[in-house]
Amino acid sequence: MRRRRRPSTHAEPHLMAHLRTMVWGPAEFVGLPPGWLLGEGILAGSLGAAAIVGTAVLGAWTGRPSLADGEAGLVCAVALALYVALVGAGRALIGVTALLGVCLALQAPQAAAGVVLAERGRVQSVVVTSVEGGRGPDREHGRYLCSVTDHDGVPLKVRIWRGCEVGTRPGDALAVVYDPEGRVPPRGAAPEGPGPLRDLAPWGAALIAATVTAVVRSYRLPGPS
Template sequence: MSAGVFGAWTGESVFAAGEVGLMCALGLVLHLFLVRAGRAMVGIVAVLAVGLALHTPQTAAGVVLMAQGQEGSVVVTSVQASEKASGARGRYFCSVESGGEAPSSARIWRGCTQATRPGDVLALVYDPKGLVPPRGIGARRASWTR
């Protein structure tokens, strides 16, 4: 996890994407095999380590946005329903544009609902250094940023 946060913070894509976490997970599982840990122990550690490594990029981006993210307003240009039937049920994606300091264009889902229309204004948290992609702010998390 710390490798992912380091990568997102510094912009190193190898660390931020999670490959380093997967390699650490593989190394840990290999070490457990070499010291003859039980199969159940190795299996549990492998599943947990790979799961954490795969969640690292999203979590690292969230940490960076919490620490150095800035809030800006963006205008919705289009709204599209999710094309996936499973997993993202009821999710809408808004294409947005900014007239200010926020990123000029992005596609977000947080804060974008079925009732959102082109021309609406949404809150967006973005990294001024551009190291991680921006995120919309949902209505229940509007007080999350500074």
């Protein structure tokens, strides 16, 4: 009776190494990564984040919907993900970079509108006509929403949440800041505080960190000449 051969285990370490390289990248260096490689990752991540946010700000400032709505930012996020894929990054890090880039692109339009209002916005008083909140679909993120009219009695197309509180009643006055060129919608006037881009800082930092990690781990030792 012939004895069955047991499967060789010599290929298993090679298979695991191949899977690890495919998922996380080769990272074929000993000790700290080369400085130029860190610089490349920081440059790529910074340019990608700046392009995503910058296109949104440019779109809000000039009134170009394709830029202001974040579509150009999504293209920049995809381009950054393609870059880290082309340099040989692992699949997981490519996905993380793409996900963070998309999240930043989706967050950028609101912050870009805040930049425009902070730079050229003007404050005016409006009158509350109705307040919606509490239960139901009109309650967004735990906020109360005020429908308002301007000093001429013309209703604003957007509802205001800054300054609209549980004690706000129809007939009350609210301060709103608006763009005299009409390129971004008005919003409730906020007290002085950090800049409008502050909420994007964690997303931008995370995107840069993911890009640096992806680029660093893509490094392969030069083959024999």
